[in-house]
Amino acid sequence: MLSRTAENLYWMGRYMERADATARLIEMGYRMAMLPGSNEMDEWRSVVAASGSAPELAEAKSLSAGEVVGRLLLNQENLSSIRSCLTSARANGRAVRTALTQDMWEALNDGWRQLGQMDAETALRNLPSLLEWTKNRTAAFRGATEGSLLRNDGYFFLRMGGLIERADMTLRLLDVKYYVLLPETDVVGGGRDYHQWTSVLRATSALRAYHHVYKGDYTPWGIADFLILNAIFPRSVSYCYRAIRRFLDDLADLYGERQACQATAAEMVALLDGLRIERLFQSGLHEFISDAIGTTRRLSDEISKAYYF
Amino acid sequence: MYNEMFADDRSVRAPYDKVAEWINGAGVDLLRLRQDEAEAIFRKIGITFAVYGEGGDPERLIPFDLIPRVFGASEWRRLSRGIKQRSRALNAFLYDVYHRAEILRAGVIPEELVFQNEAFLPDMIGVDPPGKVYSHIVGVDIVRTDGDRFQVLEDNCRTPSGVSYMLENREIMMRMFPQLFQAGFVEHVDSYPVMLKKTLEEVAPIKCDDDPTVVLLTPGSLNSAYYEHSFLADLMGIELVEPQDLFVENGLCWMRTTRGPHRVDVIYRRIDDTYIDPLTFKADSLLGVPGLFNVYRSGGVTLCSAPGAGVADDKAIYVFVPDMIKFYLGEKPILENVPTWRCAAPDDCKYVLDNLKDLVVKRVHGSGGYGMLIGPHATKKEIEAFRAKIKANPGEFIAQPTLDLSTAPILGDSGVEERHVDFRPYCLVGKDIRLTPGGLTRVALKKGSLVVNSSQGGGVKDTWILAD
Numbered sequence: 205m206l207s208r209t210a211e212n213l214y215w216m217g218r219y220m221e222r223a224d225a226t227a228r229l230i231e232m233g234y235r236m237a238m239l240p241g242s243n244e245m246d247e248w249r250s251v252v253a254a255s256g257s258a259p260e261l262a263e264a265k266s267l268s269a270g271e272v273v274g275r276l277l278l279n280q281e282n283l284s285s286i287r288s289c290l291t292s293a294r295a296n297g298r299a300v301r302t303a304l305t306q307d308m309w310e311a312l313n314d315g316w317r318q319l320g321q322m323d324a325e326t327a328l329r330n331l332p333s334l335l336e337w338t339k340n341r342t343a344a345f346r347g348a349t350e351g352s353l354l355r356n357d358g359y360f361f362l363r364m365g366g367l368i369e370r371a372d373m374t375l376r377l378l379d380v381k382y383y384v385l386l387p388e389t390d391v392v393g394g395g396r397d398y399h400q401w402t403s404v405l406r407a408t409s410a411l412r413a414y415h416h417v418y419k420g421d422y423t424p425w426g427i428a429d430f431l432i433l434n435a436i437f438p439r440s441v442s443y444c445y446r447a448i449r450r451f452l453d454d455l456a457d458l459y460g461e462r463q464a465c466q467a468t469a470a471e472m473v474a475l476l477d478g479l480r481i482e483r484l485f486q487s488g489l490h491e492f493i494s495d496a497i498g499t500t501r502r503l504s505d506e507i508s509k510a511y512y513f
Numbered sequence: 514m515y516n517e518m519f520a521d522d523r524s525v526r527a528p529y530d531k532v533a534e535w536i537n538g539a540g541v542d543l544l545r546l547r548q549d550e551a552e553a554i555f556r557k558i559g560i561t562f563a564v565y566g567e568g569g570d571p572e573r574l575i576p577f578d579l580i581p582r583v584f585g586a587s588e589w590r591r592l593s594r595g596i597k598q599r600s601r602a603l604n605a606f607l608y609d610v611y612h613r614a615e616i617l618r619a620g621v622i623p624e625e626l627v628f629q630n631e632a633f634l635p636d637m638i639g640v641d642p643p644g645k646v647y648s649h650i651v652g653v654d655i656v657r658t659d660g661d662r663f664q665v666l667e668d669n670c671r672t673p674s675g676v677s678y679m680l681e682n683r684e685i686m687m688r689m690f691p692q693l694f695q696a697g698f699v700e701h702v703d704s705y706p707v708m709l710k711k712t713l714e715e716v717a718p719i720k721c722d723d724d725p726t727v728v729l730l731t732p733g734s735l736n737s738a739y740y741e742h743s744f745l746a747d748l749m750g751i752e753l754v755e756p757q758d759l760f761v762e763n764g765l766c767w768m769r770t771t772r773g774p775h776r777v778d779v780i781y782r783r784i785d786d787t788y789i790d791p792l793t794f795k796a797d798s799l800l801g802v803p804g805l806f807n808v809y810r811s812g813g814v815t816l817c818s819a820p821g822a823g824v825a826d827d828k829a830i831y832v833f834v835p836d837m838i839k840f841y842l843g844e845k846p847i848l849e850n851v852p853t854w855r856c857a858a859p860d861d862c863k864y865v866l867d868n869l870k871d872l873v874v875k876r877v878h879g880s881g882g883y884g885m886l887i888g889p890h891a892t893k894k895e896i897e898a899f900r901a902k903i904k905a906n907p908g909e910f911i912a913q914p915t916l917d918l919s920t921a922p923i924l925g926d927s928g929v930e931e932r933h934v935d936f937r938p939y940c941l942v943g944k945d946i947r948l949t950p951g952g953l954t955r956v957a958l959k960k961g962s963l964v965v966n967s968s969q970g971g972g973v974k975d976t977w978i979l980a981d
Contacts, residue, residue, distance in 0.1 A: 206758050207769045299734045301743035302753045310557055357771060459772050511771040 209300045210361045211513035216296040216312075217365025223289035224342035225373040226276055227335045229254055232407035234331060237269060239399055248272045254373075254380040254407070257284035273331060274324035286338050287319040293345075303358045307348035311341070357458060360451040364507065367451070371444035372500050374431055377407055379493045385424035386489065401427055408439045428489065429481040441496060442476045448503070449473050465506035472499055515659050515919040516931060517582065528585040528979055532922075535693060536580065541928045548579050548924055551685050560681055560740055576972035577682060578923045582934055582954040586981045589700075592655070592663060592938070593948055595847030598838060600651040600940040603670055603825045605841035607647035610824065611637045616840055622833045626857075627824060631878060634786065634821030636793060640810050643716040644944055647819040648826075649781075650676075650709070651940040655848065657919040664849045664916070666935065668834065670826040671818055672783050675953045675973075676939045677741035680705060680748075682975040683951070700950035700978040705939070706748035708947045713749075713779050715943035719812040720765070725778035728752045728768065730759070732784045732800070742783050751781075756788070761804035766814040779815045786820045794820075828877045828911045829855055852914060856907040865912040866903065869896050872912040873963075874903065887963060889915050918963055921974070923956060933957045935965050936976065950978040 233251035237244040245267050253262040258275050261267065279285045283292070297304055297312045304312070318337075327334055346366075353359050378385075384400040401422045405411045408431060417434065418426045434440045449469040456462045484492055518529040525533040536544065555574050584592065609616050610627050617624045627633055652673025654666040683702050687694055710727065717725035731742040733755050746753035758768050759777065767774040784801075787794045793806040808814045824830065832853045835846040854861035854872075865872060874886040886899040903910050920931035938952035954974040955965035965971040 205771050206752055206754060207771055208755065208758055209752075210771045295734070298739075298743075300753075301740075302747040306558070313557060361771075512769055512773070513771075 205357050207512040209303050210511050212296040212300040213303060213358050213362040214365035216293045217362040218369040219289040219293035220342050220345055221366040221369035222284055223286045223338055226255055226286050227338040228409055229407050230276055231335050232403050236403050250380045254377045256376050257282050270324050270328050273328050277327050278319060278322060290316055305352040307352040311345040311348040360455045364448055364451050367444045367448045368504055370439060371441050374408060374439050374441055375493055375497050382489050385428050413437055425481050433479060433481060445472050463510040465503055465510050468503045468506055514917050515657060517919050517921045528583040532581060544579055544924055547689055551577055554685060575967045576958055578956055578972050578974045580922045580924055581975040581977045582921045583977045586979050589978045596653050596938050596940050596948060597946045598847050599653055600942050600946060602837040602841050603668060604647055604942055606837045607822055607825050608645045621836050621840055626829050630824050630827055632823035632827055637821040642819045643718060643815050646716055646942050647822040649712055649817040649942050652937050655936045656916055658917050664851045666851060667831055668826040670822045674738045674741055675937060677744045678973045679951055679953045682973055686975045698980050700980050702949050702951035705949045708941055710749040712941040712943035713781055713817055716815050717778050718815045721778040727779040728754045728777050730754055730780050730782040730784055756800055756802050759802045761808050764808060764811060764813050766808050781817045789820060828875060854912045856903055856910040862907045866900060873915055874899060874910055874912045877909055877911055933963050951976050
């Protein structure tokens, strides 16, 4: 496979996943900002911070829903906005049309112009349906991929891009929200914390899944455990890394060569497997998250180096 | 003017029986609904075409007209023989002018027309392309000016585009009206990609000692024909590469892959000569693959079409194609040329200047319907402006009579209307000469217009060749 094709597939996977994760993030901010007693600005600020795409906005003194939605949904200069992600994913797909199936292309191509003419005010007014639409688009693309693409190197690159992006998004959300999970901040108590905790789950579409696994109580430990170490929740760091390792191993088998990226993924999986959440809280949740974000970035670089893109 | 569907007494000509029956059965309203559906499908699939110099939407749709254009079996037999004959002669001419140039020595074609032609590549002299093939895909633009009269408007020996429309137009028609094709009386066109791949494999270079690796070289996704490039690569199951994916090492051509370098044997290139290799053709160009031409010349890789093939489809050379057929093949040309005046010849030029209002004037090297004058449709001012251009540079122009192109039915605002059409079949030349029974029918959608180019508001139609 051409290196350029692999690169385009990898980034297409990342962009589609980022669009999807950003939609979930905005959804969380929207819901949190509506809660009585919430500081609307703080909520939007953490959304912007978790998206990692507009540092100056996260620092801004005042911040409105319109600004955030404009920036994260529509802004073309922000390469991580939903609009930019969908446009870039399509451009990547168009550059490697032959590596996509017709179904995948149609899912990418369908309605991609829709966000082009929209202003922030209109977007804000129709926010829930726009976010729903975004999630549907990315789901359609994922579905088309699963149902039609050959399971060869192209598939591995595409899926790895998506998984690395997903691990990164979950980690960055935790990075922004870890303080609400720390026991020390549990001074106010009551409904407010409950909402903060559930918001973290909500941003990863994990509210109900959490119930199934932990049967009830929201605890900071439970939530951190779920998002970092749970092996069956598809947005947890552990799940993502196991899947990344599997695809990297498949790739190594196919090409008959193991490289630095395979070693990094295996180490990370081993590390996660050996961790207990209580220990993690004792040794420092924040440090762990920062390290994991760094490892994920390094892994991405190692993949592009190993496969010449 | 020849109406392809209706005879003078408005009775339906035999090849169009089925089409007439279908239109009457479905009714214009339903067809119009289907036409909108077809457009939505084209948009969804992403079959688009960019128009150079017009700005606006870089991914425009070519209008598609639902009503097929039909050739009867016997009409096609004659066309087919004529197209293959022409393709053979053009390739023989190319081999000749880059070797002993017998046709110039014999005085059949003036020497300066070839040697001073911009498209003539001195670097190609003495080079032997595999199978002596220079133009592997010959697109012959044909118009019908009477019931039994087909005339060639021009030849395209470099990288004729549009074949994806031949395939997609049929695909759409079969998807929307499957019952039309059930009886099997229309010849299939879907063998084209298989035959193209075969043709390309047949011209593998001498240094290739295994199954040849064939790739399609595109300038990239901003090119107007990018959709076609990706479509063809996909149907042939070959890599779609851009110049930066290729490099030259140890006298061979390689592509960069995730497993390291992979050797490339045959390049179906959809980029111009000048962008193939900056070391040979255009030192200031950043495009291209440095050193590729030397690899080609030494038999390390095959370029399809060969560099310099354009000298055969130049409009000044076009005039002599019937002579080539006689000279190389000893045959009588099956397809006629359109009478053409070369402004380079003083007598011709005088005639052209005296009759501008009745003539179509084209640039010798131009293509795509850009910068031409259609006398009968031009204003006085436009004619005078063109007169000045011709006088300043007569060698740049040729002129032809305004042709009475045949018309085919389209779905217009007032129901079934008539519009002028032309036809481009795609002849494949490898070890064998192959021709898919079909081609691209282009239609001038503007009422009365004779310009069918998609860059000038033309549309496309499905083309049916009836089975025997």
